Amino acid sequence: MTACIQMRSDFIYPGAGQLGEFFFELKGADDMAFLPEILPVAPGLYLCIMTGPATNYPRIDFRVGNSPVTFCLTLSGRFSSTFSSPGGSKQRDHYVGPNTNTIGSLQKTWGQMTIDPSLPVRCVELMIDPRLLQRYLPGHLISNVTGRKQIRFFRGQEFLSHPLDPELRKTALEILNPPPLNGPALELFYQSRAMILLSRQVELFCHSAGKGNNPSLKPDLRDQLAHAKSILTEDFLDPPTIPVLARRCGLNEFTLKKEFKRTFNSTIFTFVQKLKMEQAWALIREKNHSVSEAANAVGYINVSHFSRAFKKQFSINPGILKKNENLCRPALQALLGRAK
Incomplete structure (x- = not known):
């Protein structure tokens, strides 16, 4: 239709x-x-x-x-x-x-x-x-x-x-x-x-x-950075190392790291980390996974390390999110509003 x-x-x-x-x-x-x-x-x-x-x-x-x-x-x-x-x-x-x-x-x-x-x-x-x-x-x-x-x-x-x-x-x-x-x-x-x-x-x-928002970027470089972002978006659970990512995009490591941050306002590590935490939020909130299950799903062996990363991203401990599945909407909106 x-x-x-x-x-x-x-x-x-x-x-x-x-x-x-x-x-x-x-x-x-x-x-x-x-x-x-x-x-x-x-x-x-x-x-x-x-x-x-x-x-x-x-x-x-x-x-x-x-x-x-x-x-x-x-x-x-x-x-x-x-x-x-x-x-x-x-x-x-x-x-x-x-x-x-x-x-x-x-x-x-x-x-x-x-x-x-x-x-x-x-x-x-x-x-x-x-x-x-x-x-x-x-x-x-x-x-x-x-x-x-x-x-x-x-x-x-x-x-x-x-x-x-x-x-x-x-x-x-x-x-x-x-x-x-x-x-x-x-x-x-x-x-x-x-x-x-x-x-x-x-x-x-x-x-x-x-x-300027990188107006001087040549079309080829812009496409290479977009390709790097797409690779990370698709493979954020098992992302390639920076040397491998640079080779796949046809860039040297220094240019990749510098222009990625300048173009997308984020380092490569922070970009991948953000995607992992968003996936963990969805698993806990929408899929009813436990905190340990969500941690394992996004590549964390140590649940304490995962909890610290989650709280840094969303200003809420994943255990609290799991226990309070009926958080009132204003409180949830306030929490998400502080997410970076």
Whole structure:
């Protein structure tokens, strides 16, 4: 079955004279109830909400026409996409994990997305007409390419990633758990939260642009780093050593370690450790494993060492998580909000 999502932005850029229109086509979604929930909150601005067990979401084939700029807040879930676009020399891979803020810009793109079934899905996405976003950005971030304005930061780059900060997490949780409002009051609630997200995202966007976010990276190096990240994501339970990983990616060890940290804001060890702890959380919380079983599953022989690593990641002892499976939602959200 194929499901199509079309969103008319209702935003007319000065001089353009035409309404923007976003088009998405999803294949493999047998139940419309499991498609993302799209909420128009203002002309050219939308919220998208995805929640529920990952098994509800099949592998999705997608085709994107005139795409908005997307700010995706992933509280829980792990997504893997392979995509292509006109003129691209080869397919590219992109991975998104929990506690991640991803800024994306895809134009005339198609590909496939799969979702890790071991983690529940909890995502909030803010989508904005790129012409509208340009109004909030400083002039040096806008370039004129053959008579068409473009956001300079995205030239040759589809995604930017940041850790999910507490302010964004708090707003995303409010959107996922709205107050008991109806009609215009609920619409105003979503509008207000969308504008809070947009304000913070523009701030982060400009900050990243100021730092450059590795604009000097050559396409080959960017692909090699993405390949290294994909290898670690797939094999985090038994990751290759840095020398082996460097050889597999065609890089020397110094360049791999330096550019991996600069590109993904994490050392290789910390990246792998984070994936292991996320898997352990899912095993204890979702699969009802014991602490020792979870420790063994992610490669720890010493349970005490595992408990210290788990507490460092989530600010909670795994034994407490296991005993208190009915932790109230606010307490759980507060704990996750402190996770790095």
